[in-house]
Amino acid sequence: MKKLLFSTLVLFSGLALHAQTVIPAEVTSLLEKNGCVACHKVDKKMVGPAWIDIAAKKYSKKKLVDLVYKPVPENWPGYVPMQPMPQVPKADAGKIADWIVKMGK
Numbered sequence: 327m328k329k330l331l332f333s334t335l336v337l338f339s340g341l342a343l344h345a346q347t348v349i350p351a352e353v354t355s356l357l358e359k360n361g362c363v364a365c366h367k368v369d370k371k372m373v374g375p376a377w378i379d380i381a382a383k384k385y386s387k388k389k390l391v392d393l394v395y396k397p398v399p400e401n402w403p404g405y406v407p408m409q410p411m412p413q414v415p416k417a418d419a420g421k422i423a424d425w426i427v428k429m430g431k
């Protein structure tokens with residue numbers, strides 16, 4: 327059911343998506359502080375894929391954290407490769423990953 331709801335929200339992006347894509351204030355500040363906002367937006371493709379598209383891949387938290395430090399560009403054909411971001415604190419990456427996992431449920 328949750329999965330169905332998520333797909334529906336993705337299909338009817340726009341108004342319906344709003345509830346799903348509100349970013350908690352703490353996550354917003356982490357995304358800003360760590361520079362993720364330069365390339366990722368919640369529901370639109372920019373330099374990098376939209377957060378909801380990443381969430382749709384249903385990665386585990388650990389996998390998401392790993393991907394911040396060691397991106398796998400082959401997962402996203404058609405995008406420029408993301409550079410590894412070793413400067414991101416583990417705790418920050420973990421909180422961002424928690425949020426992405428939650429969004430994908």
Ligand code: HEC
Binds near residue numbers: 364366383401402406
């Ligand atoms: C300079 C642009 C840029 C910045 C800054 C950036 N990303 Fe990315 N990101 C990308 C691109 C491009 C991709 C898709 C290609 C790739 O994975 O290499 C991507 C992919 C990802 C993925 C999906 C990886 C996969 O294999 O499915 C995650 C998760 C991610 N980024 C998280 C982050 C987080 C968290 C931050 C901030 C700490 C961040 N990114 C900062 C450009 C960026």
